[in-house]
Amino acid sequence: MDIMILSAPVNTVSGTALWRSLLLLLCALMLFVFSVGTAGAQTQRLDITEGQVAPIPVAIAEFTGPDGLPSEVGRQISQIISDDLVSSGLFSAVDSAAFIKPPESPSIRPDFSNWTPLGAKGLLVGSAFLDADGLLQIEFVLWDIVSQRNITEGGGSANQSGIRRIAHQIADFVYQEFTGDSPYFDTQIVYVSESGPRDRRVKRLAIMDQDGFNHKFLTSGLDLVLTPRFSPTAHEVAYLNYFNDEPNVYLLDIASGRTERLGSFPGMTFAPRFDPDGNKLIMSLAQDGRTDIFQMDLRTQSLSQLTRSASIDTSPSFAPDGSKIVFNSDRGGSQQLYIMDATGKNVKRISFGQGRYATPVWSPRGDIIAFTKMFKNEFFIGVMNVDGSGERLLARGFLVEAPTWAPNGRVLMYFKQEPVSNDGQGGQTYLYRVDITGFNERRVNTPADASDPAWSPLLQ
Amino acid sequence: MIKRFLPLLAASALFAACETASTTSGDATSSAATSSQAQAQASASSETGSAGLTAENQLASVGDTVLFGFDSASLTDSAQATLNRQAAFLQASPTLRVLIGGHADERGTREYNLALGERRAAATRDYLVAKGVNSARIRIISYGKERPMAVGSNESAWSKNRRAVTALN
Numbered sequence: 272m273d274i275m276i277l278s279a280p281v282n283t284v285s286g287t288a289l290w291r292s293l294l295l296l297l298c299a300l301m302l303f304v305f306s307v308g309t310a311g312a313q314t315q316r317l318d319i320t321e322g323q324v325a326p327i328p329v330a331i332a333e334f335t336g337p338d339g340l341p342s343e344v345g346r347q348i349s350q351i352i353s354d355d356l357v358s359s360g361l362f363s364a365v366d367s368a369a370f371i372k373p374p375e376s377p378s379i380r381p382d383f384s385n386w387t388p389l390g391a392k393g394l395l396v397g398s399a400f401l402d403a404d405g406l407l408q409i410e411f412v413l414w415d416i417v418s419q420r421n422i423t424e425g426g427g428s429a430n431q432s433g434i435r436r437i438a439h440q441i442a443d444f445v446y447q448e449f450t451g452d453s454p455y456f457d458t459q460i461v462y463v464s465e466s467g468p469r470d471r472r473v474k475r476l477a478i479m480d481q482d483g484f485n486h487k488f489l490t491s492g493l494d495l496v497l498t499p500r501f502s503p504t505a506h507e508v509a510y511l512n513y514f515n516d517e518p519n520v521y522l523l524d525i526a527s528g529r530t531e532r533l534g535s536f537p538g539m540t541f542a543p544r545f546d547p548d549g550n551k552l553i554m555s556l557a558q559d560g561r562t563d564i565f566q567m568d569l570r571t572q573s574l575s576q577l578t579r580s581a582s583i584d585t586s587p588s589f590a591p592d593g594s595k596i597v598f599n600s601d602r603g604g605s606q607q608l609y610i611m612d613a614t615g616k617n618v619k620r621i622s623f624g625q626g627r628y629a630t631p632v633w634s635p636r637g638d639i640i641a642f643t644k645m646f647k648n649e650f651f652i653g654v655m656n657v658d659g660s661g662e663r664l665l666a667r668g669f670l671v672e673a674p675t676w677a678p679n680g681r682v683l684m685y686f687k688q689e690p691v692s693n694d695g696q697g698g699q700t701y702l703y704r705v706d707i708t709g710f711n712e713r714r715v716n717t718p719a720d721a722s723d724p725a726w727s728p729l730l731q
Numbered sequence: 732m733i734k735r736f737l738p739l740l741a742a743s744a745l746f747a748a749c750e751t752a753s754t755t756s757g758d759a760t761s762s763a764a765t766s767s768q769a770q771a772q773a774s775a776s777s778e779t780g781s782a783g784l785t786a787e788n789q790l791a792s793v794g795d796t797v798l799f800g801f802d803s804a805s806l807t808d809s810a811q812a813t814l815n816r817q818a819a820f821l822q823a824s825p826t827l828r829v830l831i832g833g834h835a836d837e838r839g840t841r842e843y844n845l846a847l848g849e850r851r852a853a854a855t856r857d858y859l860v861a862k863g864v865n866s867a868r869i870r871i872i873s874y875g876k877e878r879p880m881a882v883g884s885n886e887s888a889w890s891k892n893r894r895a896v897t898a899l900n
C-alpha cells in the first residue's frame with residue numbers, strides 16, 4: 272500500500288504487471304482476495320500540500336456485465352468510485368456522455384487515441400455482475416492514458432452487502448496510484464446524531480461510511496452521549512455516556528452492541544482517546560473542581576495520573592508513535608495547547624497565537640496538530656506544526672469544533688453549528704470536511720443534525 | 732436500512748430495560764422533570780416546611796441557581812447571598828439531599844466546558860460545605876454546554892446558562 276511499488280524500477284515490455292495480493296475482509300463471512308498489479312509507469316503525481324491544484328481528470332467507465340454492456344451493479348459501482356474520487360477535490364470525472372465507447376471488458380486494451388483528446392489521465396475499466404449464486408464477480412484495470420500502461424488491476428468476488436466496500440477499495444487504489452498518497456475511502460465515521468429542542472437535545476451515537484451511506488444508530492437516545500472515538504482497529508468506540516446521571520467513559524463493541532463502563536471513580540471521566548496500539552486509553556477525570564489527565568490500562572482498568580495541577584487539563588491526543596501527548600489546559604490562565612511526554616513529564620506550551628485554543632488532535636502523519644481556535648466571537652479549525660509554528664486556519668464559523676483526521680492525514684472533518692435565535696430557530700449542526708490546504712470544504716450528508724465526528728482508520 | 736438496526740436495537744432494548752428507572756436528562760433546570768427527578772421530588776414534597784410549601788418550592792424561593800462570569804467559577808456577591816440562603820434552608824431540612832448541576836454557555840469547546848461545569852458545581856458545593864452543610868448530602872454533576880436554560884445565541888442567553896443549579900436529589 273505505498274508508493275514505493277509504483278516508483279520501483281520495474282521494466283516491463285508489454286505491460287506485464289508485478290503482482291501482489293491484498294487480503295480484503297469484506298464482511299464477517301467472506302474473505303476474498305484482490306490481486307493488484309502495478310507496473311513501472313510514470314503516473315501523474317501531485318502534492319496537495321503545495322496548495323490548490325487542478326484536479327486530475329479520470330474516465331471511469333461503467334463496469335460491464337458478461338455481455339459487454341454496462342450492468343446495473345456495474346453502474347452503481349462506477350458511480351461510487353467516481354463520487355469518492357471527486358469528493359476528494361483531487362480528481363474530476365470525465366463526463367461519461369463524452370466517452371468514446373470504452374472497452375467491453377477489462378481484458379481488452381483500450382484504443383488510447385480515443386481518450387487522449389478528452390484530457391483524461393486515467394481510465395478505469397471493469398466488469399461487475401452477479402453470478403448464479405448472487406455473488407458479485409468483479410474485475411478492474413486502471414490504465415494510465417499518458418503512458419498507455421496498465422497501472423493497477425484486480426478482481427474478486429463478494430456477497431451483495433460488500434458492494435459498496437468493494438467500490439470504495441477500488442477508489443482507494445485509483446487515489447493511491449495517482450496521488451502517491453495512502454487512501455481513505457474505505458473508512459467509517461462515528462458521530463453524535465442530534466434531535467429535539469435545544470435545551471433537551473437527544474443525542475445518539477451513529478455510524479456510517481465516510482460517504483454517508485450505510486447509516487445506523489448505535490445507541491437509543493435514552494442517555495446523553497458525547498465525543499465518540501474509534502479504537503485503532505475500528506471495532507470499538509470509546510465515548511462519554513450519562514447513564515444513571517453518572518457521566519463516565521464507556522466502551523462500545525460495534526459488532527455486538529455491547530457496552531462497558533470503564534472503571535468507577537469518585538468523579539467524572541470524559542475526553543477519551545486510544546493510544547496507537549489500542550491497549551490504553553487516555554482521558555480526563557474531573558474531581559473537586561480540578562480536571563487532570565489519566566491513562567487507563569484497558570486490560571486491568573488500572574489508572575495512572577499523567578497531569579497534576581489545579582487547572583483544567585483535557586482533550587488529550589497521542590502522537591501516532593505513542594511517545595507524546597498533546598492536550599488542552601488553562602494552567603496559564605486561558606485555554607492553550609500543551610505537549611508532554613507519554614509519561615506526563617516535560618510539559619511544554621505550543622500555542623502562542625491570538626485567542627484560545629482547544630481540542631488538539633495529532634495528525635496520523637505525526638507532523639502537524641489540528642485544533643479548534645476561538646478568537647473575537649468566531650471559531651476556527653486550524654493546523655499547526657508540532658512546535659506550534661506554521662499556524663494555518665482552514666475553516667471558520669459561529670461555532671466550528673472537533674476536528675478529526677482521515678487516516679491519511681490529508682482531510683479533516685469537524686462540525687459547524689449555526690447561531691440559534693431566542694425562539695429556538697436556526698442552530699443547524701452539520702458535519703463538514705476540508706482538505707488540509709483549506710480548499711474543497713464540503714458538507715457530509717447525515718439524516719439529522721450531527722456533531723462530534725470521529726474518522727476511523729482504514730478498515731481491515 | 733431499519734432492518735440493519737434490529738440486532739442492535741434488540742441489544743440496546745435489554746440495556747434500556749435496566750435503565751428505565753434512571754433519569755435520562757437529569758437537568759435540574761429543565762421544566763420537564765425526568766422520571767427520577769419526579770420521583771425524588773415526589774418523595775421530597777412529603778417533607779413540607781413550616782410555610783406549607785414543598786421542599787422543592789422552598790428551594791426555588793431561596794434561589795436554586797447561581798450565575799458565573801465567562802470562563803469563570805468565582806462566586807459573585809450575589810451568588811454567595813443565594814448560597815447563604817440555600818445553606819440555611821438545607822440546615823433546616825437535614826434529611827434533604829441535593830444534586831448540583833454545573834453548566835457552561837455554548838461559547839466553548841465541549842470537553843473544556845464539561846470541566847468548567849464541574850468546576851462551577853464544585854465551587855458551589857464547597858461554599859455550601861463551608862457554611863456547614865454536610866458534604867455527604869451533596870452530589871455534583873457537570874452538563875457542560877449540553878443543557879442550556881435559555882435558548883439563543885446571544886449574551887443574554889449565555890449569561891443565564893453559565894450557572895450552577897441546586898436540585899433535590
